[in-house]
Amino acid sequence: MPHFPQAFPDTRMRRLRQHEWVRSLVRENRLAPADLIWSMVVHDGAEARIPVPSMPGVFRLSPEAAAAEARRARALGIPALAIFPHIDPAKKDARGSEANNPDGLVARSIRAIKDAVPDIGVVCDVALDPFTDHGHDGLLEGNVIPNDATVECLVAQALMQARAGADVIAPSDMMDGRVGAIRRALDQAGHENVMLLAYSAKYASGFYGPYRDAIGSAKALRGDKKTYQMDPANGDEGLREAALDLAEGADMIMVKPGLPYLDMVWRIKHAFGVPVVVFQVSGEYAMMKAAAANGWLDGPRVMMESLTCFRRAGADAIISYWAPEAAEILAGS
Ligand code: PBG
Numbered sequence: 001m002p003h004f005p006q007a008f009p010d011t012r013m014r015r016l017r018q019h020e021w022v023r024s025l026v027r028e029n030r031l032a033p034a035d036l037i038w039s040m041v042v043h044d045g046a047e048a049r050i051p052v053p054s055m056p057g058v059f060r061l062s063p064e065a066a067a068a069e070a071r072r073a074r075a076l077g078i079p080a081l082a083i084f085p086h087i088d089p090a091k092k093d094a095r096g097s098e099a100n101n102p103d104g105l106v107a108r109s110i111r112a113i114k115d116a117v118p119d120i121g122v123v124c125d126v127a128l129d130p131f132t133d134h135g136h137d138g139l140l141e142g143n144v145i146p147n148d149a150t151v152e153c154l155v156a157q158a159l160m161q162a163r164a165g166a167d168v169i170a171p172s173d174m175m176d177g178r179v180g181a182i183r184r185a186l187d188q189a190g191h192e193n194v195m196l197l198a199y200s201a202k203y204a205s206g207f208y209g210p211y212r213d214a215i216g217s218a219k220a221l222r223g224d225k226k227t228y229q230m231d232p233a234n235g236d237e238g239l240r241e242a243a244l245d246l247a248e249g250a251d252m253i254m255v256k257p258g259l260p261y262l263d264m265v266w267r268i269k270h271a272f273g274v275p276v277v278v279f280q281v282s283g284e285y286a287m288m289k290a291a292a293a294n295g296w297l298d299g300p301r302v303m304m305e306s307l308t309c310f311r312r313a314g315a316d317a318i319i320s321y322w323a324p325e326a327a328e329i330l331a332g333s
Contacts, residue, residue: 029311031326035318036323037121037320041084049062056293073327078324080122083110085130087131093131094140096129097131121167122168124170132217136221144227152181154178174229179250201253203231209286210286242268251275252316255268256281277319304326
């Protein structure tokens with residue numbers, strides 16, 4: 001911050017706030033549809049759209065409905081979608097085998113979206129929790145999530161996603177060494193241009209509650225995820241995670257959740273100068289929607305405000321369930 005004498009009354013900070021035109025001229029950060037990644041839940045049921053009760057306005061979509069939404073995203077200028085699967089519980093097992101199914105829900109959704117809109121980016125989550133009957137992101141041996149055995153499963157899952165046409169592989173599982181293992185496997189299979197978005201600073205957070213409803217893992221989850229996701233009290237550790245993931249080949253770094261972790265967005269952006277993506281998670285969405293439904297908050301206003309604050313904190317892109325609504329508002333303004 002440059003230092004020069006500033007004192008009232010010569011300096012009046014309110015001068016530059018008098019009119020929208022001047023506020024617009026001095027605005028430091030902007031939000032555009034081009035900054036958004038639309039977080040989307042897909043399902044393998046018969047219905048085109050099923051509402052997610054804890055996330056008003058969010059639906060579990062069939063692959064065809066997701067493809068239709070991809071057209072809408074394209075029209076709104078949203079460059080990419082991130083898809084999260086809700087599968088038939090009968091297909092879940094202890095090893096999350098369905099995660100590798102080349103004709104499973106994720107592969108079918110990628111293909112449907114890419115057929116509809118070839119030039120939209122598709123981001124795929126790598127983790128076993130939508131597919132395991134115990135709801136953990138990895139394998140479960142007794143009470144332990146074995147790291148290296150899980151990484152082998154994640155590599156298989158990532159390869160399936162790349163073959164199906166995913167552009168960005170986003171490991172959200174928080175196992176050690178998985179970014180490097182996935183990078184090597186992708187390269188060996190000729191997918192050297194598939195991008196890696198590493199969930200580096202991913203916290204063991206209560207804000208994921210509605211998501212676990214949305215993908216049907218809430219009832220399944222035994223215990224918690226504290227042996228692999230980060231302690232919300234830790235900041236330096238998030239920098240170490242990001243450094244390791246970058247060394248292993250991550251192209252972009254994710255911070256998750258969003259709003260309570262803006263310091264991590266800022267710190268990682270400034271420490272490494274790499275693209276940082278922030279995830280406005282299900283609980284953030286649900287809180288604001290619930291308060292708005294009660295008339296306690298102006299929903300669109302607080303949503304736009306929080307998305308803008310992610311940009312101010314240094315995020316290049318934001319994953320949000322609210323992306324289409326934000327893009328509609330931005331188009332109208
Ligand atoms: C897990 C995963 C989670 C989310 C995305 N991938 C939740 C979890 O760790 O339990 C959360 C997304 C959200 O809350 O919106 N692999």
